[in-house]
Amino acid sequence: MGELDGKVAIVTGAGRLRGIGRAAAVALARLGADVVITGTGRDPASFPDDEKAINWKDVESVAEQVRAEGQRALTLTVDVTSREDV
Numbered sequence: 001m002g003e004l005d006g007k008v009a010i011v012t013g014a015g016r017l018r019g020i021g022r023a024a025a026v027a028l029a030r031l032g033a034d035v036v037i038t039g040t041g042r043d044p045a046s047f048p049d050d051e052k053a054i055n056w057k058d059v060e061s062v063a064e065q066v067r068a069e070g071q072r073a074l075t076l077t078v079d080v081t082s083r084e085d086v
Helices: 020-030 049-053 059-068
Strands: 008-011 034-039 073-077
Touching: 008 020, 020 034, 020 059, 034 059, 059 073
Parallel strands: 008 034, 034 073
Antiparallel strands: none
16 A cells, blocks of 8 residues: 555646656655646647657646556646636
8 A cells, every 4th residue: 555545636737748747746646646637738839849759748648657557647727827727
């Protein structure tokens, strides 16, 4: 059993391949947490070359990594700096 079994973590800003949000989401999943992953819904045309090269899908790609750790993942497109979104 993991330290976070039965817990749910919310990770904001987790849509980038090389971002701390992605790393945190995967680490939390490895500890047993299910993870809610949020991102702003970036336009794929704006993705850096390394993300384009592997067909990165923003928060959906992070969700795939969380699920690969055996945990559930929910993705949300939201700008947490926007009062209307939150």
